Amino acid sequence: MPELTYREAVRDALGAALRRDEDVFIMGEDIAEMGGSMGVTQGLLDEFGPERVRNTPISEMAIVGAGIGAAMAGMRPVVEIMYEDFLTLSLEQIVNQAAKHRYMSGGQLKIPLTIRTQGGAGWSPGAQHAQQLEAWLVHVPGLKVVFPSTPEDVRGLLWSAIYDDNPVIVFEHRLLYPVKGEVPEELEPIPIGKARVLREGTDVTVIATGPLVHHALKAASEAEADGISVEVVDPRTLQPLDEDGLVASVKKTNRAVIAHEAVTRMGFGAEVTAVLQYRAFDWLDAPIERVGSKFAPLAFAPVMEQFVVPQVEDVLAAIRRTLGK
Amino acid sequence: MAKVEKKRALGEETLREFLREMLLIRRFEERVEERFRAGELPGFLHVAIGQEATAVGVCQAMEEGDIFASTHRAHGHTLARGTHPNNVMAELYGKIEGCSHGYGGSMHLYDVERGNYGANAVIGGGLPAVTGAGLAFRLRDEPRVAVAFFGDGTTNIGTFHESLNLAQLWRTKTVFVCENNHWAESTPGWQHSPVWDDMSKRALAYDMRARKVDGQDVEAVYEAALDALEYAREGRGPVFLDVRTYRMHGHYIGDPQVYRSKDDRDDAAEHDPIPRLRARLGLSDEEFQSLDDEAVGVVEAAVEFAKNGTDPQPEDALKNVYA
Numbered sequence: 001m002p003e004l005t006y007r008e009a010v011r012d013a014l015g016a017a018l019r020r021d022e023d024v025f026i027m028g029e030d031i032a033e034m035g036g037s038m039g040v041t042q043g044l045l046d047e048f049g050p051e052r053v054r055n056t057p058i059s060e061m062a063i064v065g066a067g068i069g070a071a072m073a074g075m076r077p078v079v080e081i082m083y084e085d086f087l088t089l090s091l092e093q094i095v096n097q098a099a100k101h102r103y104m105s106g107g108q109l110k111i112p113l114t115i116r117t118q119g120g121a122g123w124s125p126g127a128q129h130a131q132q133l134e135a136w137l138v139h140v141p142g143l144k145v146v147f148p149s150t151p152e153d154v155r156g157l158l159w160s161a162i163y164d165d166n167p168v169i170v171f172e173h174r175l176l177y178p179v180k181g182e183v184p185e186e187l188e189p190i191p192i193g194k195a196r197v198l199r200e201g202t203d204v205t206v207i208a209t210g211p212l213v214h215h216a217l218k219a220a221s222e223a224e225a226d227g228i229s230v231e232v233v234d235p236r237t238l239q240p241l242d243e244d245g246l247v248a249s250v251k252k253t254n255r256a257v258i259a260h261e262a263v264t265r266m267g268f269g270a271e272v273t274a275v276l277q278y279r280a281f282d283w284l285d286a287p288i289e290r291v292g293s294k295f296a297p298l299a300f301a302p303v304m305e306q307f308v309v310p311q312v313e314d315v316l317a318a319i320r321r322t323l324g325k
Numbered sequence: 326m327a328k329v330e331k332k333r334a335l336g337e338e339t340l341r342e343f344l345r346e347m348l349l350i351r352r353f354e355e356r357v358e359e360r361f362r363a364g365e366l367p368g369f370l371h372v373a374i375g376q377e378a379t380a381v382g383v384c385q386a387m388e389e390g391d392i393f394a395s396t397h398r399a400h401g402h403t404l405a406r407g408t409h410p411n412n413v414m415a416e417l418y419g420k421i422e423g424c425s426h427g428y429g430g431s432m433h434l435y436d437v438e439r440g441n442y443g444a445n446a447v448i449g450g451g452l453p454a455v456t457g458a459g460l461a462f463r464l465r466d467e468p469r470v471a472v473a474f475f476g477d478g479t480t481n482i483g484t485f486h487e488s489l490n491l492a493q494l495w496r497t498k499t500v501f502v503c504e505n506n507h508w509a510e511s512t513p514g515w516q517h518s519p520v521w522d523d524m525s526k527r528a529l530a531y532d533m534r535a536r537k538v539d540g541q542d543v544e545a546v547y548e549a550a551l552d553a554l555e556y557a558r559e560g561r562g563p564v565f566l567d568v569r570t571y572r573m574h575g576h577y578i579g580d581p582q583v584y585r586s587k588d589d590r591d592d593a594a595e596h597d598p599i600p601r602l603r604a605r606l607g608l609s610d611e612e613f614q615s616l617d618d619e620a621v622g623v624v625e626a627a628v629e630f631a632k633n634g635t636d637p638q639p640e641d642a643l644k645n646v647y648a
């Protein structure tokens with residue numbers, strides 16, 4: 001199997017969709033000549049030209065909103081919001097418009113729009129360039145939300161997002177872009193709404209998203225040295241959530257840790273906790289643990305940033321707590 | 326409702342058709358006010374009484390395949406574009422037969438088959454989408470135009486500026502119709518915009534073709550809209566119409582308008598587009614009465630249709646969340 005970086009995997013899916021389908025086009029800030037601030041779209045301008053790889057003004061409302069309109073008119077636009085933090089500027093369009101046109105029209109319209117964005121801490125950008133805001137969007141009926149953690153998943157899920165008839169938000173993570181991984185020779189769609197077991201285990205399930213999947217895998221290896229068998233499950237899609245997949249794993253291991261980089265309080269992990277306690281109450285042998293960022297904006301100084309954001313040892317400590325070790 | 330032949334010099338028959346449309350919208354909205362006050366209509370409603378010439382002039386100039394986005398004041402646009410009054414009224418009653426099948430209401434009227442891509446209750450909410458649809462029409466080389474209706478209050482919100490900039494930059498097939506009634510809810514134009522009396526200046530700032538139109542003269546609106554639509558359709562760029570009109574009633578049904586002087590209300594009433602068109606046509610009392618009776622009859626039938634419509638099942642609320 002070939003190996004791609006996460007960045008190349010995103011580009012591969014975009015290129016394949018642009019190549020296959022005249023109705024697909026991409027737009028966003030600095031995505032053409034510059035190839036995007038993360039270099040994801042490099043080379044696409046050369047292959048597909050400026051009509052289909054469009055640099056936009058700094059206008060997050062119009063970027064998303066124009067995508068909505070083009071989608072209504074029958075196209076499959078993929079728009080890029082450079083940082084999740086800037087997604088806040090386009091929230092009106094995402095929450096009031098993209099998520100609701102189908103509903104308000106009584107099913108007359110569909111909005112096949114993909115919104116790609118990225119964020120993530122670990123490089124000291126300060127408080128406005130690294131937030132993890134996925135929990136804001138999973139709360140809105142009408143949106144689908146994916147957060148892939150591997151090259152294979154991001155390629156297959158982005159493809160599925162582009163060909164989904166609903167607005168799909170694709171969260172990418174800055175620190176994952178250089179991560180390499182094997183991908184199938186042929187681009188294979190990965191269904192939206194299916195979790196993935198990345199490591200099987202018997203003592204405790206870590207349900208993790210984004211970079212915390214990789215933290216969880218490291219923590220699992222370390223725990224193994226102490227005789228603890230950890231299962232690592234990545235929901236991959238946050239909305240709709242693969243409840244069955246997560247519940248099945250926890251019924252097997254009887255313990256759960258939920259780990260994400262976003263702030264713990266009121267976060268995605270709270271919802272997963274609620275699902276597990278309701279559907280697997282009699283199977284649980286320990287309180288469900290949550291791992292996430294502490295309740296503060298991201299500080300600039302590296303020591304403070306590192307303190308706020310969850311690390312491998314935080315996941316490991318949570319694993320041990322569920323086992324009383 | 327009837328399609329009229331598109332030509333610049335409007336014949337008497339066509340103008341009579343326009344009057345029929347304007348009367349229908351007027352009587353429809355008056356009846357909506359009356360039924361709302363009687364407690365029969367749920368929700369929150371806004372009428373555009375006084376602004377009928379804009380709706381009819383623009384919508385009659387549109388071609389099949391053109392689309393539009395409207396505002397919270399959408400009854401007129403929807404009717405003028407050909408949605409049957411029965412289906413609009415049924416929507417206001419929350420019935421399945423409604424043009425949004427009971428999911429939208431007065432502020433979210435849709436009729437995709439007739440190009441109504443949604444009335445929006447967020448000021449400026451539909452402008453980026455109309456820009457994007459206009460982009461799609463250009464990219465696919467389709468002879469279609471996307472039209473945005475909005476009020477003068479919208480010219481102060483970010484989506485307005487982002488949309489105009491993007492539309493002009495990319496020469497999207499879009500027409501922006503500013504229904505400048507000089508009120509943003511209760512705030513008069515002079516309190517909300519330095520260019521309230523000439524909104525075309527907003528468009529000029531984006532290097533966009535702009536035109537001022539007397540919104541109480543349906544012929545002038547029709548002619549300007551036809552010109553704008555042709556220009557956009559040919560791919561020459563978007564057009565902005567500053568349509569000066571009058572809101573004869575309050576912001577919403579039941580608005581006591583404590584913020585508005587009697588003089589201002591009287592002034593609006595003097596600019597009523599319906600008597601103006603009637604005079605232009607030189608209709609006798611009898612002829613006018615006959616047209617008016619016809620409109621009233623259609624509206625009465627619409628109320629009956631709506632009252633006898635089908636209520637959705639409560640659990641239908643969980644449908645149509647996703648495609």
